[in-house]
Amino acid sequence: MDRQRRNALKAGGGIGLWAMLVATGLVTPAAARAARDDAVFDADSLDGALRALGAQAARDSEEIRIVLPDVAEDGRAVPLGVSSRLPRTEQIVVVIEENPYKVAASFVLSASMLPEVHTRVKMSRSTAVHVLVKADGQFFVARRDVKVTVGGCGV
Template sequence: MDSRRRDVLKAGGAVGVWSVLAAVGIAAPAQAWDARNGGVFEAATLDDALRALGAQDAAESAAVRIAAPDVAEDGRAVTISVASDIPRTEQIVILIEENPYKVAASFRLSGAMAPAIQTRVKMARSTRVHALVKAEGRLFVARREVTVTVGGCGT
């Protein structure tokens, strides 16, 4: 099969999936094509990222749970899961202290979605991972230390 044809089929499939999710109300078109908040994703320090998110005073919460390995053998693909027991969770953001760019991922959730995500991130070195949860206009945070044996990010 021609590689260009394969790329067109993959792109068409992705558009189709988002269309179905939008049609059944799981994802709004704005969520599918949400504009990137450059101030958040390009923050070079943790304080800058928290300031851009409006989260300098986020409250520690045991209702936000981070599942991540204690020791990650390869920093190029570290699996991180975040779950929230806080009602009406609207957003989950993963921040990694020692990465060149602190915000690794941001997820906006609709009421039809369970407040739990799982993703893989790159980690430059051993550091704390922060999970920030926005619910009912308030911000909550949990932290977890992850040891990385081989870093996955360039600086």
């Protein structure tokens, strides 16, 4: 997918979702404007993504569980599950090392939510998937390698 189309889809989808949330009164207009962090999603290196998140000093943790296939037959839709047993989990961020856009997803969680997410991600080639979890104001990380037989991302 080219950059211009990706940006148009991100803007259109984001605007529609936030407009619905604002219209229903679940989110204030100020919160809707502040919710998207372009620096995080536009990072083109792993270090850049970590810097944008403020997670350069993330510590390894075995309390983060990543469910991914060892071999992904099709990189266009790789199933991913993440759960955290870290107390006071605030955020879960998925970073895919070899993708053109490193941050694939970011989930901000409230205290009443179960710290578990399931989604599908695109992967351009065999690579490491890093999951960053922000818990109690600190970042923790877990990593899992995935072999991709047919890539799903274009530059």
